[in-house]
Amino acid sequence: MAARLGVPVEDVERVHRLAGDLPSAPLPAKAHAPVLLARLAVRPDDAAEIMAGWPDPGSASWTPELRWLLDRSIALVRADLGGHGWLAPGPELPRDRGLAWRHLYVYAYLALVEVVLGYHREHGIAEAVSYATLADLGRNLAVDRRMRGEGWPVMQSWLTLHARGGVYELGRLQYQRGDTTLGLHVPESGPLTPRAVEASLDEARAFFPRHFPDERYTTFSCGSWLLDPQLLDYLPEDSNIVRFQQRFELEPYEQPEGIDADVEVLRFVFRTLTTPLDQLPRRTALQRAAVDHLKAGRHWQWRRGHFPIQPVRH
Numbered sequence: 001m002a003a004r005l006g007v008p009v010e011d012v013e014r015v016h017r018l019a020g021d022l023p024s025a026p027l028p029a030k031a032h033a034p035v036l037l038a039r040l041a042v043r044p045d046d047a048a049e050i051m052a053g054w055p056d057p058g059s060a061s062w063t064p065e066l067r068w069l070l071d072r073s074i075a076l077v078r079a080d081l082g083g084h085g086w087l088a089p090g091p092e093l094p095r096d097r098g099l100a101w102r103h104l105y106v107y108a109y110l111a112l113v114e115v116v117l118g119y120h121r122e123h124g125i126a127e128a129v130s131y132a133t134l135a136d137l138g139r140n141l142a143v144d145r146r147m148r149g150e151g152w153p154v155m156q157s158w159l160t161l162h163a164r165g166g167v168y169e170l171g172r173l174q175y176q177r178g179d180t181t182l183g184l185h186v187p188e189s190g191p192l193t194p195r196a197v198e199a200s201l202d203e204a205r206a207f208f209p210r211h212f213p214d215e216r217y218t219t220f221s222c223g224s225w226l227l228d229p230q231l232l233d234y235l236p237e238d239s240n241i242v243r244f245q246q247r248f249e250l251e252p253y254e255q256p257e258g259i260d261a262d263v264e265v266l267r268f269v270f271r272t273l274t275t276p277l278d279q280l281p282r283r284t285a286l287q288r289a290a291v292d293h294l295k296a297g298r299h300w301q302w303r304r305g306h307f308p309i310q311p312v313r314h
């Protein structure tokens with residue numbers, strides 16, 4: 001199976017171990033898929049591919065191995081409904097082998113939409129929040145297209161948070177449930193103005209006690225290249241990124257396991273991981289900073305910070 005899927009044996013064993021014979025979930029009816037994809041903000045070019053590669057019962061491009069992986073990946077993610085940890089839905093597939101390979105985890109996501117909507121309903125969450133949250137699928141597919149597929153390995157895991165009810169988009173920011181912290185994520189959706197951030201934080205302050213009354217959140221936290229204080233050397237004091245940084249109490253620097261901040265800056269500032277520094281655009285202050293810093297042999301930092309959920313009143 002692993003050989004036919006072109007992935008390591010351990011990855012297949014992991015899916016087998018985690019999903020076992022737990023229940024899967026059916027895909028939405030193909031006839032309803034175009035409307036659903038539009039609600040999930042999937043752009044026409046991506047939607048056309050997803051429709052063309054649809055796992056119809058008779059489709060020859062869906063080999064038994066791919067069908068097994070799709071079914072077990074849905075079961076694996078579904079088994080952790082309500083979870084909020086990082087979760088890979090399965091192995092990284094060779095996506096250049098065809099549409100089934102390219103979008104297997106998108107079909108899994110589509111199957112889980114009904115499941116997670118049910119979870120949202122149980123928590124009294126409005127449909128508008130559900131769809132604003134789940135529409136990160138379309139945004140990620142569009143970014144991955146710009147990145148020529150380089151973004152997907154991270155996205156396929158990131159999107160399982162949405163499919164499990166682990167993350168919510170409230171205005172400008174996304175919030176990942178944790179034990180006592182709400183993790184902030186910043187989607188690419190326009191400028192990060194202080195006003196938009198404040199409005200979103202206020203939304204979150206009301207949303208979580210209302211919809212997750214059994215959970216007790218005390219702090220907002222964030223782990224990001226956006227919190228690297230070295231950015232202060234390059235960006236004006238009134239830039240949105242600097243003002244975002246100023247909200248946080250920074251934790252002491254620790255090289256995070258498995259994250260290379262230089263790569264993350266390339267990912268989020270240039271949407272490429274492999275373009276040589278000399279060929280990267282220098283249109284914005286941040287782009288010039290990112291390249292000049294690396295060319296000088298220096299490195300970016302992935303930093304963590306936090307601040308209390310309830311504003312401190314003096």
Ligand SMILES: CC(C)(COP(=O)(O)OP(=O)(O)OC[C@H]1O[C@@H](n2cnc3c(N)ncnc32)[C@H](O)[C@@H]1OP(=O)(O)O)[C@@H](O)C(=O)NCCC(=O)NCCS
Pocket residue numbers: 185186187188189190191192193223224225226235238239240241242268269270283284285286287
């Ligand atoms: C976070 C984000 C919204 C901030 O953008 P912003 O509100 O414009 O930020 P600032 O006001 O601080 O921008 C300062 C300068 O950097 C530029 N800049 C900011 N983010 C940029 C980006 N991702 N790519 C290229 N240039 C960027 C701005 O254009 C501006 O330069 P200019 O004055 O020459 O035009 C933006 O970087 C973004 O969309 N990033 C992608 C998502 C992300 O990084 N999330 C965090 C993941 S851990």
